[in-house]
Amino acid sequence: MSNWKLINKTYIYDGSFDGLLSTIFKCYFEKTLPQKLYSKNNYIENFLDKTEFIKTDYEKSKRIFDAIPKLISIETLKNIYYAFLSNDKEKDINILNYICNGFDIGSEINNKIILSYVFKTISLRKKVLSECHKLKGLLRFQEIGENFCYSKINPDNLILEPLRTTLYKKTS
Amino acid sequence: MDIFEKLEILSDAAKYDASCSSSGSNRKNLNSGIGNGNFAGICHSWGADGRCISLLKILFTNSCIYDCKYCINRCSNNVKRATFTPREVADLTINFYKRNYIEGLFLSSAVIKNPDYTMERLVETVKILRNEYNFNGYIHCKTIPGCSKDLIDKLGNLVDRMSINIELPSNNSLKLLAPQKEKDGILVPMTYISNNIKTNKLDKNKFKKDFVPAGQTTQLIIGATPESDFKILKLSENLYNKLKLKRVYYSAYISINNDKNLPTLESPPLLRENRLYQADWLLRFYGFKVDELLNEKNPNFNTILDPKCDWAIRNLDKFPIEINKADYYTLLKVPGIGIISAKKIIRARRNNNLNFEDLKKLGITIKRAKYFITCRRKIF
Numbered sequence: 344m345s346n347w348k349l350i351n352k353t354y355i356y357d358g359s360f361d362g363l364l365s366t367i368f369k370c371y372f373e374k375t376l377p378q379k380l381y382s383k384n385n386y387i388e389n390f391l392d393k394t395e396f397i398k399t400d401y402e403k404s405k406r407i408f409d410a411i412p413k414l415i416s417i418e419t420l421k422n423i424y425y426a427f428l429s430n431d432k433e434k435d436i437n438i439l440n441y442i443c444n445g446f447d448i449g450s451e452i453n454n455k456i457i458l459s460y461v462f463k464t465i466s467l468r469k470k471v472l473s474e475c476h477k478l479k480g481l482l483r484f485q486e487i488g489e490n491f492c493y494s495k496i497n498p499d500n501l502i503l504e505p506l507r508t509t510l511y512k513k514t515s
Numbered sequence: 516m517d518i519f520e521k522l523e524i525l526s527d528a529a530k531y532d533a534s535c536s537s538s539g540s541n542r543k544n545l546n547s548g549i550g551n552g553n554f555a556g557i558c559h560s561w562g563a564d565g566r567c568i569s570l571l572k573i574l575f576t577n578s579c580i581y582d583c584k585y586c587i588n589r590c591s592n593n594v595k596r597a598t599f600t601p602r603e604v605a606d607l608t609i610n611f612y613k614r615n616y617i618e619g620l621f622l623s624s625a626v627i628k629n630p631d632y633t634m635e636r637l638v639e640t641v642k643i644l645r646n647e648y649n650f651n652g653y654i655h656c657k658t659i660p661g662c663s664k665d666l667i668d669k670l671g672n673l674v675d676r677m678s679i680n681i682e683l684p685s686n687n688s689l690k691l692l693a694p695q696k697e698k699d700g701i702l703v704p705m706t707y708i709s710n711n712i713k714t715n716k717l718d719k720n721k722f723k724k725d726f727v728p729a730g731q732t733t734q735l736i737i738g739a740t741p742e743s744d745f746k747i748l749k750l751s752e753n754l755y756n757k758l759k760l761k762r763v764y765y766s767a768y769i770s771i772n773n774d775k776n777l778p779t780l781e782s783p784p785l786l787r788e789n790r791l792y793q794a795d796w797l798l799r800f801y802g803f804k805v806d807e808l809l810n811e812k813n814p815n816f817n818t819i820l821d822p823k824c825d826w827a828i829r830n831l832d833k834f835p836i837e838i839n840k841a842d843y844y845t846l847l848k849v850p851g852i853g854i855i856s857a858k859k860i861i862r863a864r865r866n867n868n869l870n871f872e873d874l875k876k877l878g879i880t881i882k883r884a885k886y887f888i889t890c891r892r893k894i895f
Contacts, residue, residue, distance in 0.1 A: 456859065456877060457867045466878070480569050484614045492614070510615070 347443065348375045353392040356435075357399050358382035360427055363435060364404035366397045367442050371407075376443060380435040411442065416450040426467035428501040437463045475502045479509050521597040522607065528577040528588055529623055531766065570621040570655065571611050575599055575636060579625035583693040584774045585682075585739050588625050592772065598627065601640040609648050619653030619675075620644070630662040638666060641673045653729075661700040664707055671711060676729035676761070679705050684747050688740035691776050705731065709758040730761030737791060738768040738784040739777065743814035748794055748805045755798065765791045790816040797822055800854055802844045824850040827887060834887045835894065838874070839864055851883030871895055 354377040356362035362382070370376055379392070386394075411420045423438045440460040445452040456462045484492040576598035577588045587594065604622065611617045622640065626633050637656055644650040655676040658667060671677060679701055683689045686698045708731050715726040733754065735747060751763045767783035794816065797803040801823070808822050809815075817825045827834065827850050836849055838860060846857040856879045863869060863877060870890045874881055881888075885895040 451866070454862050455866050456863050457869075457873055459876070462876065462878075480615075480618065482615050486614070494615075 346374060350375050350377060351393065352377045353379040353381065353386075353394045354397055355381055355383055355386050355394055356397045358384050359399060360424070361401055361404040362397065362399040363427060363438065364407040365400045366435075367439060368400070368403040368407050369397060370439060370443055371446060376440070377436075380439050381432075382435060385432050385435075407442075411445075414449065415442070415445040415452060418453055419445055419450070422453075422464055422468050425471045425505075426464045428504070429467045429471050430500050431463075431467055433463070434467055436460075437467075471500045471502060472505070474498060474500055475505045478502065478506060482506075482510075516597060518603055518607070521599060521603070522573070524595050524597045525574045525577060525599065526572060528594075528625075529572045529574045529621075531587065531769070569617060570619050570653070571608055571617040572621040573599075573604070573607075573623075575604065575622060575624035575633070575640070576627050577625050578627055580628070581626055581693070581695045583682075583696065584772060584777055585692055585736060585768065587771050589772070601636060601643055604640045605643040605648060608644060609650065612650070612652060619655065621655045623657040624659065626659055630659040631666060633659050634662040634666040634670065638669050638673070641670065645673050655729075658704055658708070660696060660704065662704070664704075667704055667707060668711070671708065671726045672724050674727065676732065677708060677727050678732040678734070679708075680734040681750075682734065682736050683740055684735050684742045684750050685740070688742065692739065705733070705758055709760075712759070730759070732760060732762045732764060734764040734766055736768050737765050737788055738780060744787070744791060744794075744816050745805070745809040745811070745814035747791065748798070748809065751795060752798055752805045763795060765795070786818060787816070790818075790822060794822045801847045803848075821850075823848075824883070835889045836887060837892065838869055838888050838890050849884050849887045851880060851887075856880075 354366055356366050366380060377395075408420075411423075419442070423442060426434055426438055437460040441452065441464045444458075444460075448455075452461060456465060478496060478498065482494050482496060484494045487493045574588075576596075577594070578596040578598060579586070579588045579590055582589045582591050604620075608617070608620045612619075622637060624633055624637060627636075637659075641654055641656060644654065653676075654674045655678065656670060656674045658670070658677050658679045660679055667677075681701055682696075683692060689696055689698055708727060711726050712730065715722050735750070737747070747765075754760045754763055765788050767785050767788040768778075768780065769783045770777070770780050773779075794803075794805075794808055797808065798805065803823075803826070808826055816822055820828070827848070833848070836845055838846070843857055843861060846852055846860060847854065852860075856877075859877050859879065860869065860874075863873070867873065868891060870893075871881065871885070874890070881895070888895075
């Protein structure tokens with residue numbers, strides 16, 4: 344972490360996973376870390392912050408997406424993906440620190456759970472997966488027509504995507 | 516009698532079977548069938564009594580030829596009787612499964628006519644599910660004591676988990692309360708299944724199909740006979756070590772029938788059941804032996820302290836333990852540190868020397884553990 348420069352800025356991205364990876368790309372190549380990072384929807388305006396909006400670039404995000412399994416580990420990629428799906432407000436800056444640090448020291452980062460941002464990211468993943476696990480069992484479907492099943496849920500985290508595969512296998 | 520009435524009678528009759536959970540089975544979705552078994556286990560939803568209801572748990576029939584004294588379905592009891600057909604059970608399972616009510620099937624049965632006839636019905640049910648409906652979900656099936664080996668082979672190739680209930684932990688109790696059952700009738704098929712699982716695992720290429728991939732389990736009734744905790748746990752330890760059982764379930768005896776050989780209990784011995792489960796976990800995951808926990812002089816568990824804490828207090832000379840140096844199994848012996856915490860500690864201390872603050876940060880509760888550990892040679 345010694346060769347990284349901390350800058351007094353607040354980065355804002357559009358709230359997509361690609362947006363987050365684009366932010367990581369920018370930070371990694373400029374070797375700078377912002378003080379705060381928020382998605383567009385979570386940010387509450389504050390006139391003391393020097394804000395900068397990061398544009399989503401799919402090419403850049405793809406490069407980071409491919410680089411994480413190579414330089415760190417596939418486990419890390421899973422960690423940040425599931426942590427990203429949580430509704431925690433501080434998740435973005437924790438993920439950014441986790442990945443940027445990870446590029447420096449490699450897969451050993453996953454063992455450094457004593458570092459608060461690593462621990463928080465891993466516990467967020469656990470939170471998301473446990474909610475997903477609960478809903479896999481507790482979801483009840485009603486038949487509302489031929490070949491149509493319907494169910495209403497109100498989850499805390501964005502778990503529709505991990506849920507999809509299980510339910511697809513069940514009904515197909 | 517319509518199918519819903521049958522369902523009501525037979526799912527109610529199955530509630531005394533405790534052994535329903537899955538683990539260790541990972542069945543893939545094959546042949547464009549529906550569903551897949553899940554390695555992580557099935558218990559998602561919980562009944563009012565704390566037991567999982569996520570499996571469709573039913574008896575195939577409750578009209579039994581046996582007269583076991585402790586059982587609600589014994590032939591001398593006056594209860595409503597019903598019997599499913601194999602197709603009815605298969606249809607019910609598929610319909611519940613598609614609506615996500617259940618994750619799998621737990622099929623048990625009373626004995627009609629003779630053990631072999633009953634087993635044939637069960638095999639037929641599972642065959643319809645697996646071959647006709649292409650159901651790849653989890654199926655747990657009871658084996659009827661005293662059935663032929665041929666039928667065990669057939670059933671074993673279709674289901675994920677099999678179980679034979681021992682029910683009473685000694686031969687004498689068995690003679691007293693279930694005179695028509697024999698110890699050999701239970702242990703011989705158990706040994707047979709366990710040997711089959713072993714040979715199947717050794718030579719996977721030859722068999723191509725898994726034989727009972729989730730292993731076998733059994734159930735013991737606690738409190739109906741005078742056996743001590745020590746004797747019961749010794750039996751469990753032997754079952755785990757020799758027959759490689761996945762789990763032994765303990766079910767507190769509930770007084771339903773009146774008989775001169777049965778004790779009359781006001782309430783089921785639930786605390787004893789809990790203590791036995793705690794000790795069972797210590798045997799399987801924590802590296803404890805029965806002789807460490809109990810002995811002939813004090814054959815029953817402490818009602819105030821849990822078994823691990825009780826052991827620690829009897830062996831205070833082994834403490835305190837240094838968190839940064841102790842190996843995995845020594846860490847597990849500390850009261851308040853479980854498997855997850857011990858693994859976390861081992862992972863974290865590769866990079867850092869841990870102190871009490873760090874333990875708190877890792878989310879390890881040290882409320883009880885602090886009296887038994889040191890961090891960097893300091894006590895709390």
